[in-house]
Amino acid sequence: MLSLDVLAVALTVEGTLIAAALGGLAVLRLYLVWRARQVEAGVARLEPLLHAWLVENADLGAVITFLRAQPPHVAFRSVARLATAYVTFERQQILAPLLRDEPWVQGILRHGRSVFWWRRFDAARLLSIVGGPDDVTLVAALLSDRSPAVRLVAIDAAARLGGRLVDLELDSLPGRQDAVQQYQFAALNRHPAIVAEALVPRLRPEVPTVMLNAWIDAAGASANPVALWRVRDLALHEAPEVRLHVARALRRHAEPETVPVLLKLLTDDDWRVRAQAARALGALRVTSASAPLAEAVRDRAWWVRYRAALALAQIGGEARGRLLLVSRGSDPLARDMSTLVAGLSSAAVVEMSEV
Amino acid sequence: MSPDLTAWFVYLVTTADVAILWYMLLVNSFFALLLVLAAPQLFAHWRFSSEDVLARSLTSSAVPRVSILVPAHNEAVTIVDSLRALLTLQYPYFEVVLVNDGSTDDTMQRLLDAYDLYEVPPAVMRRLRTERVKAYYRSKTWTKLLVVDKHNGGKADSLNVGLDAARFPYVLACDADTLIEPDALLRLARPFLFDQKIAAVGGTIRVVNSCTVEEGRVIDARVDSRWLSGIQTVEYLRAFLFGRLGWNLLGGNLIISGAFGLFRRDYLTEILGYATSTVTEDFELIVRLQRYLKEQGAAAKVVFIPDPVAWTEVPTSIAVFGRQRERWHRGLISTMVAHRALIFNPRYGATGLIAMPYFLFAELLAPVVEAVGLVITVLCTLAGVLSLRFAFFFFVAAYLFGTLLSLAAILMEEVSFHRYRRPMDTLRLVVFAFIEPFGYRQITVWFRLKAFVRYFQGDHSWGRMKREGFGAAAAPAVGVRPAA
Numbered sequence: 001m002l003s004l005d006v007l008a009v010a011l012t013v014e015g016t017l018i019a020a021a022l023g024g025l026a027v028l029r030l031y032l033v034w035r036a037r038q039v040e041a042g043v044a045r046l047e048p049l050l051h052a053w054l055v056e057n058a059d060l061g062a063v064i065t066f067l068r069a070q071p072p073h074v075a076f077r078s079v080a081r082l083a084t085a086y087v088t089f090e091r092q093q094i095l096a097p098l099l100r101d102e103p104w105v106q107g108i109l110r111h112g113r114s115v116f117w118w119r120r121f122d123a124a125r126l127l128s129i130v131g132g133p134d135d136v137t138l139v140a141a142l143l144s145d146r147s148p149a150v151r152l153v154a155i156d157a158a159a160r161l162g163g164r165l166v167d168l169e170l171d172s173l174p175g176r177q178d179a180v181q182q183y184q185f186a187a188l189n190r191h192p193a194i195v196a197e198a199l200v201p202r203l204r205p206e207v208p209t210v211m212l213n214a215w216i217d218a219a220g221a222s223a224n225p226v227a228l229w230r231v232r233d234l235a236l237h238e239a240p241e242v243r244l245h246v247a248r249a250l251r252r253h254a255e256p257e258t259v260p261v262l263l264k265l266l267t268d269d270d271w272r273v274r275a276q277a278a279r280a281l282g283a284l285r286v287t288s289a290s291a292p293l294a295e296a297v298r299d300r301a302w303w304v305r306y307r308a309a310l311a312l313a314q315i316g317g318e319a320r321g322r323l324l325l326v327s328r329g330s331d332p333l334a335r336d337m338s339t340l341v342a343g344l345s346s347a348a349v350v351e352m353s354e355v
Numbered sequence: 356m357s358p359d360l361t362a363w364f365v366y367l368v369t370t371a372d373v374a375i376l377w378y379m380l381l382v383n384s385f386f387a388l389l390l391v392l393a394a395p396q397l398f399a400h401w402r403f404s405s406e407d408v409l410a411r412s413l414t415s416s417a418v419p420r421v422s423i424l425v426p427a428h429n430e431a432v433t434i435v436d437s438l439r440a441l442l443t444l445q446y447p448y449f450e451v452v453l454v455n456d457g458s459t460d461d462t463m464q465r466l467l468d469a470y471d472l473y474e475v476p477p478a479v480m481r482r483l484r485t486e487r488v489k490a491y492y493r494s495k496t497w498t499k500l501l502v503v504d505k506h507n508g509g510k511a512d513s514l515n516v517g518l519d520a521a522r523f524p525y526v527l528a529c530d531a532d533t534l535i536e537p538d539a540l541l542r543l544a545r546p547f548l549f550d551q552k553i554a555a556v557g558g559t560i561r562v563v564n565s566c567t568v569e570e571g572r573v574i575d576a577r578v579d580s581r582w583l584s585g586i587q588t589v590e591y592l593r594a595f596l597f598g599r600l601g602w603n604l605l606g607g608n609l610i611i612s613g614a615f616g617l618f619r620r621d622y623l624t625e626i627l628g629y630a631t632s633t634v635t636e637d638f639e640l641i642v643r644l645q646r647y648l649k650e651q652g653a654a655a656k657v658v659f660i661p662d663p664v665a666w667t668e669v670p671t672s673i674a675v676f677g678r679q680r681e682r683w684h685r686g687l688i689s690t691m692v693a694h695r696a697l698i699f700n701p702r703y704g705a706t707g708l709i710a711m712p713y714f715l716f717a718e719l720l721a722p723v724v725e726a727v728g729l730v731i732t733v734l735c736t737l738a739g740v741l742s743l744r745f746a747f748f749f750f751v752a753a754y755l756f757g758t759l760l761s762l763a764a765i766l767m768e769e770v771s772f773h774r775y776r777r778p779m780d781t782l783r784l785v786v787f788a789f790i791e792p793f794g795y796r797q798i799t800v801w802f803r804l805k806a807f808v809r810y811f812q813g814d815h816s817w818g819r820m821k822r823e824g825f826g827a828a829a830a831p832a833v834g835v836r837p838a839a
Contacts, residue, residue, distance in 0.1 A: 004744065004748060007749060008748070010752045010756075011748065011751060011752050011755065014752065014755040015755065017759050018758065018759050018762060021759065021762040021766050022762065024766055025762075025765065025781065025785070028766070028770045029769050029770065029773075032770060032773075117399070121402070148549030148551065149399075149402075152548075152549070179419040179524075179548060180547075180548055180549075182417035183417040183548045185417065186417035336476035337476070339476050343473055343475055343493065344498075345495050348495075348498035351498045352498070355420050355448050355523070
């Protein structure tokens, strides 16, 4: 059984920890409030200096000197917050080399390979603002960091530096889950010209299906015309998954040559392809597709009927008339679907077509 | 009493006493372990959530599409405001599927009037067996809204109807009277975007009593000065900030609150949605989901993250509080019985070897052990087997340990998210942490013991829950489970 001595020790330890917790409550709170106020003050003082440089072409030296005089964490937080919010990519290119060799920047970047994730995180964050050609190796390492937060921030740095880093990130996309692919590509695509340059050569029919699908999705998300021309050429790919991704991506490709391709995909053997083709025809407002879309409302697959009905409503005019005709027709499934969609407001049609 | 009988009695109670002491030592050590495991995670989530770069990334249009499922039964008083708060969440792509579960008040009429609803054909793919749906409605003014009117079948049944009607691959289950913070959905989606294999994510539930609420939003967080809701505020902090965070690392998170959890819809559909036969459908769902994931060899995890916040009202009267706790414990018993095959079963990994035994011994049996321990301690002390001095020191040690855990939770809250801005609120939390073991714990034990009786009587009712409303009229509602 527990002896009184053991209980006495337990009581002493507990009492000490309670006292420490109470003391910690007061001290830590005060310390964190003090640090937060320091950063807020730094941001407030940096903002007019940065504004003067951006708007009035004032000397950038004032910004550099101000940051040099701050404690490193204040300088870092202020730059991270303001540079991301206000400074364009072109202006960041001017700012970056001037900040890169500052002692406080060097101090933070030295922790780019630290064992502590939050230090690597800060380094990746700073590299997305001040990174230069010498940092490519470090950014490449951070792109495959074990911490997902570090990897995510490193994508910003990779997009800024371009070249091999964008290639690395594009190559890693197919291995990610769908939502993650979209999300990471959106982060990468903040500098679309750099990304499109790397993406277009990848859109070739002989590329393995999984990789090709991810890159077709990326082309669709980027809405880059050159990339989408390459996507259009993949519409007759033998793999239905690829045709599905092509149909989905082409809804962003408003070119006359896209229409026959989509009409062909609307009669595909795979219902998923037909559904996405219908969606794309609606998104592109292809009035000439009214008749085949009205026919697709009678499709045996629920999703095809749904997408085709939405497409007719989205196109409007004669197409909406055809939708109303279907809603009074003899096919009960087509009638239900067209009744559902015909009652939607224009805003609802747009929103439901997009997602 | 004969000397032999006396000797037997002394032997029996001392053996039981030792067993209970060891039980308390083990359970408290486990709580301490959860605390140690939670601290670094809390720091990580605090850093993630306070970084503006992540906030910016999360407003990307590439976030997962989410269907918010809202079961509503007799919520006429609050439904219009609650729904408006949901429809104005900060998230690029979501829909709200509100399921009116056969309300007998004018919930449906208020929805029809406020949201300009029109009936649409039942163009959804029905996959789950539910009570019959009367009609589907869409709104002419709010494109994100779908209202399903159905016959009464309970909360789980309504969630299943919502699950069938949902269009998006992720679903958020929430209560109609839960106030979700505007950016909570963005935060809740974070683990899905970090390329981790995730089946479900839960967020923090906080106590809204005494907070200032305007148009369905908490604009000033306060700690209620009344003892019952004040102590529950500390209890919720403890359960969410280190209880569930600790479980993330142990790999056996078994509770995602029914009032605030984001799920992959395909997993929920595969396990045939919510069980309608239990009174704690949220707990049962996660146990079944964990079971399914392990049986399928899926690596997807159930995780908790602390920064997405939803607010709920807790009971302020002993009667309502008692019914709630009794129901929760009854649900725990029925779920543990239904899934007893998982307990100590290595096939189910951490869920079978750590989480289920923990819930059996440290949650389900806790009130029994605590009550027996109290009785035996009194008997032993009266019989002179246990010295008064020892009993006193033991009580103080147990009391201080419980208080220490509560203070640790308050400390974690203060240095991370710091939602209660006034020093007076922090002081109240500390005071409630010190007084929790006196009365509150014993009341809880009593209601949890009652759950065993009602379970064996075959009672499956929810019991009436009455709420005060968010500074407005009262509204009946369900509760939100804070257990560790």
